[in-house]
Amino acid sequence: MIPELGQFAIALALALALMQGSIPLVGAHRGDSRLMALAKPLAQAQFALLVLAFAALAWSFLTHDFSVKNVAQNSFSQLPAVYRFTATWGSHEGSLLLWTVILAGWSAAVAVFSRQLPEEMVARVLGVMGLISVGFLALLLLTSSPFERLFPIPADGRDLNPLLQDLGMVSHPPLLYMGYVGFSVAFAFAIAALLSGRLDAAWARWSRPWTTTAWTFLTLGVGLGSWWAYRELGWGGWWFWDPTENASLMPWLAGTALIHALAATEKRGVFGNWSVLLAIATFSLSLLGTFLVRSGVLSSVHAFATDPTRGLFILIFLGLVVGGSLTLYALRAPRMMGGGSFGWFSRESLLLANNVFLIAALGAVLLGTLYPLFLDALGLGKISVGPPYFNAVFVPLVAPVLFLVGVGPLARWKQADLPDLMWRLKGAFAVALVTAALLPLTLDGMNLQVTLGVFLALWILFTVLKGFALRLQHHRGSRVRQLARLPRAFWGMQLAHAGLALLVVGVTIVSNYETERDVRMPIGSHLELAGHRFVFQGVEELPGPNYLAGRGTMDVTTPWGRSFTLYPEKRNYNASGMIMTQAAVNYGPFRDVYVSLGDPLGDGAWTVRVYHKPFVGWLWAGTLLLALGGGLAAADRRYRVALRRRSDPAPAPEPLRSITREGVA
Amino acid sequence: MRRWIPLLVFAVLGVFLYLGLYLNPKEVPSPLVGRPAPDFTLPVVGRPGETFSPSEVRGDVWLLNIWAPWCSVCLEEHRHLPRMVGGRVPVYGLTWKDLDREAAPLLARNGSPYVAAVDDHDGRVAIRYGVTVTPETFVIDRDGMIRMKHVGPITPVIWKSKFEPLLRELQL
Amino acid sequence: MSCRLRLLVLAVFLLPVLGAASLPATPNTDDPALEARLNHLAEDLRCVVCQNESLAESRASLALDLREEIREMMRAGLTDDAVVESLVARYGDFVLYRPPVKPLTYVLWGGPLAFLLIGIALALATLHRRRTLRPQADVSPEALREAARLLRSDHSRHPGSPIASGTASRLSHQEER
16 A cells, blocks of 8 residues: 555656646746746645655565565565665665655755745746656656565565665765756756846856755765775775766766856856856766666666666656757857956966866766777777776876866956965975975885875865965954854865865875785784784674674784774675675774685685775765865855845844955855 | 757767667677687596597587586576577587586486587686686687677577578588 | 683683784785786776676686686786787787777777867867956846845845845945945
């Protein structure tokens, strides 16, 4: 009964989405307020229905309703409750349902937080989002029903893929989808702008907080995915350039370019057409990612079970959305160049350079991901494009962006003074360069990769500090209070850039200085690695809820005499018979110690892999800081001026300054 | 005109994505086609003391079918293989990594579709043939050259469309 | 359990542990140098039977066999290039994660540079046009008037907050300046 209710809710939601995707658009075209006013309640009702459908599926999982095919294939009587809940989005069908719930959630959020927008704008944005929703709900109902029944009812389920039974998987897909789908808001704003012919600073200001929020979620989602791979795949890698990962990196790169282009559009009215194109591209790349992961055109470790019918459906939908919006762009993008002039060296020109490199990097990732497909489709043979290619082309394209991160925020709009800026930054440049050149020499000899990475990271950190110093130099009084008064957009930008620096440190150090040992360890034997002493105490059998584990015990003593014990496991899952390696990790601010069990050798001895990963945690700390920065920037006061009117009788001049002169992120 | 470029780029991309739907990313053409079949000498399953080597059948057109006892698709293929081949070419089997020694009793019980099945116990000969999955079938001509590699089970349709024309050509 | 028996059990348990405590772990290979060379090479090779994993990462049965095959080739004195060549002869370029530079991959290897050059050319063109543009107000005045009007009109639907009204009007004033 409950599953049928869920199915019915989806069907009803599709009906509402059809209305949401048509009536308000007609209303906006005719200027009919009554039709436009329908958009908000329709979006909210659709959200409520889809939450109901999602709850119905979660209920089926939690109560072991194996008559539902999806449950039977992705759950198991012994599966712990938390993973039964996350199994709701563990399959293609369930994750698609989650996608539509989140899409409806963003629509409902737009409906709630758009009181300061003109009604035509709201009607068009929600109308476009309704049309997107129609596509996904139709895909769900026609090709991928999550509530399909099974007869005869199996006695037990086939269990959730053991790879997905991990903490990282609990929140990774929802956050990732929040990001992917969140860009549909930026997309809808762009389409609405094209429809209304209003591609101005006001449009940029409206769509900026939504774009930044979506970007924040995507950042967290990608970071968590990487953390999951690190913990779960058993050899401590964190990025593999797998098509699925690239599918999430591409919208991230486009989204990063977009939030920087929007900054210029909002402040100076420039790059309007380009921002619209980027908004379309970002969401299109999210859709492309969905297609690549679910259609089976590329082989990937993480892809869902695939089916050409679904692939064709998604491709047609992709063609309608992207083809339609790009046609609209070609027809309606303003012919006139908006905004004012700016010089060779200015904030605008630096943002332009940022976009050039980011988009070239995006192009490289797209090319590498799809190239095997191109050749195959042309009948020119099969090749593989893997990490060596991506590392070779990606790093040289993003290194200049990282350098620009140090310069851009300090340059003035319109016309900046290059000699003056060089003079101001000479100290930061010199110290960063000398430190970066000397550091590898104190470790194990010259290493240009390390020098480049450390230089860029220090350069960013120093210039971020310089940015704070310049902001405060004309102020008097308590520094702490002055800092607290700086606009959130400024804080957000600075923190995100600092996060980028941490990320670069983590990537550089762990790639160059990680050490590993692959050894045979009899019970009681020991191993020294990077000053840590590991003593192997053997493996014991330990039944888990839905698996039988061989749990190893490894006593570790750090170079500073602290001791702890790690328990790496080898699990045999009851339902699938799949054997999984569950690594044990000791996290630290400056290094992770990572132990992973290999195979038994008899007499209690095992092969064991032990890794010392210096600074790897900075990778995820940097990601968190990036996201924190994004969150702060999206919460800047100026986006909420109209919303805040009731609560805060703050002195007026301060927020004004942030709007007119300094609010940049 | 410039603003139509994004649409154009996407259209080209879309065509490739569409073509991609009907390709199999896992099906890799073998570079061994047109080259001599790697030689080996391996014991024959179920006939102690006997060995087989491709050089023994030089001058004949023959098939080499890679299989494994735990591969249910292969066993399904075994049931249809004799009827499809109809004795027109000898079929030899390469038993991939039969670690539990199940192949001999299994062939004795079900009936063997092979003239002889050799035992590639450590899977090294299969590597020389670039085997990636079971079952796979190689067509080898009178000069000992590999003329075709088929990945996956042979169905009657595939036999008619891929194997028969080639065999006719080779046996003329 | 008697006390003596308990001691005996304890001794049996502890003895091997204590006795072996000084035993160092041994490398999981007889030839660490060869293994290092293998692992380095295997990182750039695709495990042909896996979805998308390198030969270094994969624990698939065929991947293990293939690594053993590579070890043997290395022991037989083959150079890395010769090993790769023999793998390509069996599996094709598909086995290489670093596609070789040849006419079929010119676009792949040249593409990123081409993207960058196109981007730089477009950016330079934009910069040139922007520089020669006559100076304008930062943001088009109509847009700002519109934004201010909206802020005011939005407020007017929610009466009872004089501060915000002031903010909005001062905002528009400031920006129109």
